[in-house]
Each structure stands twice: as C-alpha cells, then as structure tokens.
Amino acid sequence: MSQADTIVREDGIIDSVSGPVVTAVDLDARMNDVVYVGDEGLMGEVIEIEGEITTIQVYEETSGVAPGEPVENTGEPLTVDLGPGLLDTIYDGVQRPLDVLQEKMNSAFLDRGVDAPGIDLEKEWEFTPEVEEGDTVEAGDVVGTVPETVTIEHKVLVPPDYEGGEVVAAESGEFNVEETVVELDNGEEIRMHQEWPVREARPAGDKKTPTEPLLTGQRVQDGLFPIAKGGTAAIPGPFGSGKTVTQQQLAKWSDADIVVYIGCGERGNEMTEVIEDFPELPDPQTGNPLMARTTLIANTSNMPVAARESCVYTGITIAEYYRDMGYDVALMADSTSRWAEAMREISSRLEEMPGEEGYPAYLAARLSQFYERAGYFDNINGTEGSISVVGAVSPPGGDFSEPVTQNTLRIVKCFWALDADLAERRHFPSINWNESYSLYREQLDPWFEDNVSEDWPEVRQWAVDTLDEEGELQEIVQLVGKDALPEDQQLTLEVARYLREAWLQQNAFHDVDTYCEPDKTYLILTTIKTFNDEAFDALEAGVPVEEITAIEALPRINRIGVQEDYEAYMDELKDDITAQLRELY
Structure with missing residues (x-):
C-alpha cells in the first residue's frame, strides 16, 4: 500500500515506556498496525487499544525514548516483502537484510531506527513470461519465471488478493521488482514484488494427508521416527543435548526444495556459526552452495525481545510464499521456547493475567496457530506444495513437563526427545528411542515399501x-x-x-x-x-x-x-x- 493510500491521521504522543512496551495517546490506529516510535522512528506494532491508550511493542531497544516524543502510524500491519532475492539472504526478525544494514552503518553494530526493504527494489531480474496476451489468469497463478539462484527458479505469481482477468500485455526482459511485468484487462498490474501480513496465513486449497517422508539423512529419524513432507516435529532437550546441531543437520541434508532457518533467541555464537558455515556448505542435492535454496532469519538472545516474537511469523510467511510456487519447504525454528519467553515478557508488561509458570493464557493458541500453517497443500493455482515445521524446544533443566513442551506435544505428530545422558556418553544424535515417537510411521510405510524394501x-x-x-x-x-x-x-x-x-x-x-x-x-x-x-x-x-x-x-x-x-x-x-x-x- 502506498503512502497516498493510507488514512490521513495525526501522530500520537508517547505516554509511557516500559522496556519494549510503549503506550501512546491520541493515536488513530488499529490492532497490529505498524508504527514508528519516538524521534528516532523505532519500528513497533500495536498490540492493545484501550480507550485513548494505544499499547505498542517496539522491535528495537527503547533506552533513551521518553514520554512526549511522537508516534507515527503507517496504517498497515506488519508485512514481509516477497519476491526474487529472498534466498541466499540473512534477515533479522522483522525482515531487514543484515548485510544491507551493515553497509549502511559501515559497522557490525546497527544504529536504532535504520531500515531497509526486505528485497532489493532496484536489482533487475530476467523475467520470462509463461502467459500470453488473451490468456485468463486467476489469483495465485504463475505468470512467469525468474532465475533467482543457480538452484531455484522463482515463479512470479498473481497476488492472492487480486481478482484476476485476461492478460493484455506480458513481455520478457529485465525488470526490477517494482516494474509491471503483466497487465490485465481490469487494470490490475502484476509485479514481481508482493507484500503479505505475517500474522495471516496465505490462502491455499485443501490440506492433504502427507504420504511421502521428508528424508533427513539421519538414521534414527528416517529409520525409527520419520517425519512426512508437510508434517510437524518437535526437538525438546536440555542445554548441550544437541538441538541446534540436529536442526542444522536437517537443514543441510533434508530433501526439501527450500530451507527457512529461524534462529529465534538463540545464543549469538551459535547463530554466528550458522551464518558463517551455511554460505560455505555445498548442497548435497545439486553441488551448488546450500545458501542458494536457504533463507536465514537471525534473531539472537541479545536482540530486542519483541522482534523475537515476530520472527517466527516472518519465517512461516516466506515458507508459504515458496509453497505457493509448488515447492517443498522445510522450516527450522530454533527455538520456540525463546519465542514463548518473549510472549511471556510482553504479556507481563501488559499486566495480563498469567497462566502456568507465568506464560500467557494464549500460549497454546499461539503455538497451534504457528504449527497449523504447516501441511501438504493443494495450492490455489493447481500445484501441490508443502511446509514441514521442525521446532526446537528448550525446557528449563530438561523438564519435559513444563508448559511449552507439553503444549507443543499436543500439536505436533513427531517427537524427537533429546537426552542429556546420551549426549554425555557422546551418543549423537542424542535422540532417546524410548521417549520419542512418530505418528506418521504407518502412513509413510507404503512409501518405504515401494522405494526401499517390502519388509x-x-x-x-x-x-x-x-x-x-x-x-x-x-x-x-x-x-x-x-x-x-x-x-x-x-x-x-x-x-x-x-x-x-x-x-x-x-x-x-x-x-x-x-x-x-x-x-x-x-x-x-x-x-x-x-x-x-x-x-x-x-x-x-x-x-x-x-x-x-x-x-x-x-x-x-x-x-x-x-x-x-x-x-x-x-x-x-x-x-x-x-x-x-x-x-x-
């Protein structure tokens, strides 16, 4: 939505500041609107409206922000930029490309208020149309392709919120993502750049029962506890039991077309290792760099807690975008416990009634909303695509009875329980075969019988x-x-x-x-x-x-x-x- 399309409004004024939670008065806003807070224009999101008081969670450090400073509303929810250029990129929790921010700052330490679009709006891509003048297209249809990386062909889609119509112009050539590549008779112009609100699932057709495994290359998982393409899995385990290494192995070796890796509140040295290693790794499927089919979202434990809460939604929305193209996507969330802790901190600052162990009462609902966006789908354009979600869980002290682990267990169908005793004995992957299970085993057996052995x-x-x-x-x-x-x-x-x-x-x-x-x-x-x-x-x-x-x-x-x-x-x-x-x- 352009600036001209937004509602005319007056700016609000900061009333109080409590960590990442800021309240403003006289702000004409709706729930989940993105706002810019203070003289530095810190990015935030409206999370509560009560009378004249609007509560905002700010995605950046708020030290130095004072009452009386302005708050500007954009009138739009938190969205991600979708289009060519998502792969081979490292983002923060709200889809700001870290390499672009580093160039702007000329430093590894980022100033507050700095911003950049999620994809390069100026870079030109070679667009090849797959429709001709006179063809009829509908929402979600593929209108052309772009060689995004050496591995992945990016399919340009009619945005899901378009009506569709008859093609009146479609040209091949080099275009940036803001230029029109296909025109329809109803005046709609299709560009390579789309935006989509992160908290809203992209539309899809029927969710199907998955019958093909997501092959991980790990014997204990493929052999005993397989996960389906379009399935959900949890990896709970105490500190040092190998959650991150296990997820990195899945990201490297799983036979998904696209990998979205979310480092949600993990230690900085672990994310540094991922960021340094992934660009150097060869893709076992193609021999090309693994990053050519990977998007990394890095939100470490020292980054603002509010951005941690949003990073899983950023990741799952990017995954849905590639699913709509007909790709199989594997999403690794490391870890959902840190995400839940971010919800707990913000909930406490809002003075909401706490649930078990201080987590908000809606913890189970939020976890369900996230995992439910996984699945094997008939897309609205007639293709099939899948999102497999693997979430690491970090129970304090390895206690699997705590709320995040228990609520996750009720949702996922594959449970890979990591064992500190096995890790101490140097048995890796330290997946405890007595506590783990997979509810996909029987529905995947026919695939293994046909492709490996009847017995x-x-x-x-x-x-x-x-x-x-x-x-x-x-x-x-x-x-x-x-x-x-x-x-x-x-x-x-x-x-x-x-x-x-x-x-x-x-x-x-x-x-x-x-x-x-x-x-x-x-x-x-x-x-x-x-x-x-x-x-x-x-x-x-x-x-x-x-x-x-x-x-x-x-x-x-x-x-x-x-x-x-x-x-x-x-x-x-x-x-x-x-x-x-x-x-x-």
Whole structure:
C-alpha cells in the first residue's frame, strides 16, 4: 500500500515506556498496525487499544525514548516483502537484510531506527513470461519465471488478493521488482514484488494427508521416527543435548526444495556459526552452495525481545510464499521456547493475567496457530506444495513437563526427545528411542515399501522390539549384573548394543557418515539382523555366547557407517558373519 493510500491521521504522543512496551495517546490506529516510535522512528506494532491508550511493542531497544516524543502510524500491519532475492539472504526478525544494514552503518553494530526493504527494489531480474496476451489468469497463478539462484527458479505469481482477468500485455526482459511485468484487462498490474501480513496465513486449497517422508539423512529419524513432507516435529532437550546441531543437520541434508532457518533467541555464537558455515556448505542435492535454496532469519538472545516474537511469523510467511510456487519447504525454528519467553515478557508488561509458570493464557493458541500453517497443500493455482515445521524446544533443566513442551506435544505428530545422558556418553544424535515417537510411521510405510524394501516395517519393528527388550533387561543388569542373565538375554543385549552404536549413532562431522540414505539405513539394519538370526541359531546349537560374540567379523559392524562403497562392504560382512558363526557348530 502506498503512502497516498493510507488514512490521513495525526501522530500520537508517547505516554509511557516500559522496556519494549510503549503506550501512546491520541493515536488513530488499529490492532497490529505498524508504527514508528519516538524521534528516532523505532519500528513497533500495536498490540492493545484501550480507550485513548494505544499499547505498542517496539522491535528495537527503547533506552533513551521518553514520554512526549511522537508516534507515527503507517496504517498497515506488519508485512514481509516477497519476491526474487529472498534466498541466499540473512534477515533479522522483522525482515531487514543484515548485510544491507551493515553497509549502511559501515559497522557490525546497527544504529536504532535504520531500515531497509526486505528485497532489493532496484536489482533487475530476467523475467520470462509463461502467459500470453488473451490468456485468463486467476489469483495465485504463475505468470512467469525468474532465475533467482543457480538452484531455484522463482515463479512470479498473481497476488492472492487480486481478482484476476485476461492478460493484455506480458513481455520478457529485465525488470526490477517494482516494474509491471503483466497487465490485465481490469487494470490490475502484476509485479514481481508482493507484500503479505505475517500474522495471516496465505490462502491455499485443501490440506492433504502427507504420504511421502521428508528424508533427513539421519538414521534414527528416517529409520525409527520419520517425519512426512508437510508434517510437524518437535526437538525438546536440555542445554548441550544437541538441538541446534540436529536442526542444522536437517537443514543441510533434508530433501526439501527450500530451507527457512529461524534462529529465534538463540545464543549469538551459535547463530554466528550458522551464518558463517551455511554460505560455505555445498548442497548435497545439486553441488551448488546450500545458501542458494536457504533463507536465514537471525534473531539472537541479545536482540530486542519483541522482534523475537515476530520472527517466527516472518519465517512461516516466506515458507508459504515458496509453497505457493509448488515447492517443498522445510522450516527450522530454533527455538520456540525463546519465542514463548518473549510472549511471556510482553504479556507481563501488559499486566495480563498469567497462566502456568507465568506464560500467557494464549500460549497454546499461539503455538497451534504457528504449527497449523504447516501441511501438504493443494495450492490455489493447481500445484501441490508443502511446509514441514521442525521446532526446537528448550525446557528449563530438561523438564519435559513444563508448559511449552507439553503444549507443543499436543500439536505436533513427531517427537524427537533429546537426552542429556546420551549426549554425555557422546551418543549423537542424542535422540532417546524410548521417549520419542512418530505418528506418521504407518502412513509413510507404503512409501518405504515401494522405494526401499517390502519388509521395511517388519525389520524396523524387530529393531524396536529388541531395543525395548534391552531397556527392560538393563534394569535387571543394574541389580544383579549381566553374567546372571540367561545366555539368550545376554545375546539380546549384544545385538541391541550394535543397534545403538552402529545404527542409531551417527557422526555429523564425518564426510561419509554425516548423511545416510534410506537404502543404507535399511542395509545396516539388515546386517545387524543377520548377525541376530545367525547368532541365535548358533546359541540353539549349543555354542556358548562368549564364542558367538568373539567372532572376528563382528566389530566391523561399527564401521559400516563410514564406508563409501557400503553395499559391497555389507554383502561381504554378512557372508563373513554367517560363515564364522556356522563354523562354531
């Protein structure tokens, strides 16, 4: 909306300042309007209106702001700029490009009140129309394409709030995002630049039941607790258990077309690592830079708390924009606990009635609104696209009974519980297989049967049963010792040890083991099952368990993950295990 289109109004006046919450009087505003606060023009958003008093959450540090300074209303809600240039870019919580702000300031430290559009309004892009004069287009239709990066073709869409009509002009050539690329007979002009309010979901058709997995390249997730494309997952875990590394692995290796990574209130050194590493990483799918299909939103813990509250909405709106083009998007939110803490702080400054542990009463509703924007959709233009949302949760002290974890559990269908004890034992990913679950398993089984192996569900269930039995036996072992168990139970413990060490454990820093395709995940599991089946045959034939576990081939199971030519290695290993065990009887 241009300045001329906004309602004529008088500026308001600051009445009081309480951290990021500012109250103003005499301000003609509506809920969620964006305003500029104080002499420095700090960006904020209207969050409460009571009589003549308007309450604003400010997205920047408010020190030095005083009562009596002006407040200017834009008349628009908080929106994001959508168009070519979103990828390979790092934003703050309200979609200000950090590299552009750094150039403006000529410093890594940003002054207050500095602003920049979310995408470059001057840069020209090579536009190729996909419609001709006389074609009829509707809201959401693709009218042309732009080579946004070496990896992603950007599809220029009719804005969802347009009526559509007959094309009267469409030209190829180089245009900036503000120039008209397609004209319709009703006078509507389509540009590459769109705006969309972040708190409003972009329109889509039916939400479908997802039937294809989002392959993560991590054995414990793909093998035991898969997530669907268009699914939701939570990664709760205490400090140091590996939440951020796990999410970074998903961002690097998941088979999504687009990755949106939101650093929401995390430590600055972790976000620095992400910002420095991602531009250097090659994309395993294409060999191009990973950033060519990635948008980063960096809102660290030392940044203003109000911007933290908005950054998840900024990220999910960008994800919806690429979903509308027919892409599969993976969104990583690290972490939703910091987002909830921002809501709690602002709620307390508004003097709202607190809920459990001081969180606002609407915590569950806000979490639901966020996760509900994920899904596998029929888009309004006839294409299909998905948004998979993975949210990290940081429960204080690792207490999964706290409100953010519990409310998240009621919403998501995939739960990857990180365990501090596993992390201390250097078992990574430290996903506890006894506490984690996936409600997508059954609906994804047909895909694994068709694309990996028909007996995938049966082999996986064998692994689950073995690990469950180990958990029960370990309680007995702690009381009476391993040697007091019957030999068959001792052998079960040995098989489960290889499941944990060779299958569930994975080295994120090894060039080969950092990513494991589904075929390799399956073959490692069948190799361990081959040992299980042959070992129990030998035990029934009277071979002592000590001799069974002492065969020369057995330790090689732990080296499967780092083998490049894994199929030949495992074929040979299965043969050696079988031959050496059968020699014993």
